[in-house]
Amino acid sequence: MMPRLLRACLLLLPLLLAACRDSKVATYRIPKEADAPATTAPSAAETAGALPAMVMAKAGASLEWTAPAGWKTKTKSSMRKGSYTIGDDETGADMAITAFPGDVGGDLANVNRWRSQLDLPPITENELAAALTPVEANGLKMQVVDLAGGSKEKPMRMLGAIVPFDHATWFFKLTGPDALVAGEKSVYLEFLQTVKPAAGAAVAPEAPVTLTPPAPAMSDIPVTKADGPALKWVAPAHWQSKPASGMRKATYAVTGDDGSSAELAVTAFPGSVGGELANVNRWRGQLSLPPIAESDLAGAITRQTVNGLAITLVDIAGGSPDKPVRLLGAIVPSNGANWFFKFTGPAALVAKEQASFLALVQTLQAP
Secondary structure, rough: OOHHHHHHHHHHHHHHHHHHHHHOOOOOOOOOOOOOOOOOOHHHHHHHOOOOEEEOOOOOOOOEOOOOOOOOEEEEOOOOEEEEEEEEOOEEEEEEEEEEOOOOOOHHHHHHHHHHOOOOOOOOOOHHHHOOOEEEEOOOOEEEEEEEOOOOOOEEEEEEEEEEEEOEEEEEEEEEEEEHHOOOOHHHHHOOOOEEEEEEEEOOOOOOOOOOOOOOOOEEEOOOOOOOOOOEEEEEOOEOOOOOOOOOOOEEEEEOOOOOEEEEEEEEEEEOOHHHHHHHHHHHHOOOOOOOOOHHHHHHEEEEEEEEEEEEEEEEEEEOOOOEEEEEEEEEEEEEEEEEEEEEEEHHHHOHHHHHHHHHHHOOOOO
């Protein structure tokens, strides 16, 4: 009896060990865009294309649209105003709808940001007009791009629309396998014709900037709205803290002796946000400067390590001769996201506050 039982145990032992090993194996699927949550089944009305998706823009009035019947609705995230899948969840195309205050650096910076996402080199201001197709729908003036990139083994395509509306810019970006997105182009263009200001939405004038009283002393500022653990830092005591918005993790303002003001905006986004070159060129575009090439990047940045964080610093001067502007920026990868500390204002004031900005950077630390 015992020998037979022993033999049975010996036969079962490899299977049990294999099962134990298998239980430690996990499979992960990388989403098409870091802020896109998992797909959820659309309602019957949405499948029929009858239910418009209406969302509030961060800077005022909202837009609404009607999604095509073949687009599957995905759960919106804090980063997206609308989210859809075209085709299979694993290998299909991804439709992302986002809105940001202001012009987000202008058309050139936005097009080059998208080009970098498809591993394409940036274009110049002279080439921009040829890359954009103007489209009008329901009183909205749009600029549409059609970009093909990726690799030979995995060609990708992107259809993107830039839609300025009520002090904000809306982006309608369809990305996926080249053949699938190309076949969906006519549907995408028809979809753009359904985009319109929401019923009853009134375009409000730009609200005046209101500053909160300065903190009595320097203090740690934990930013809790970022996905995952937040960074901490110490703000200069003479910088005035302003209320954080849905897009910003923190905002500070400083006023010069002549009444001019500069602002530090702190934001965080999942992933690399296009990489260092794309982010530097986005900031350059905000100062009306042309993009730089990959070969010029090393000379445009400074790297340092602070409390174990790898930080990329930039110092950009731009604007116009009668209104020079300067931008000091820090890009800080942490916990699967990129944090951006962007200090912008009149060149003279920013130069005066440069030491304060660098002192803040030296206090950055992971939680």
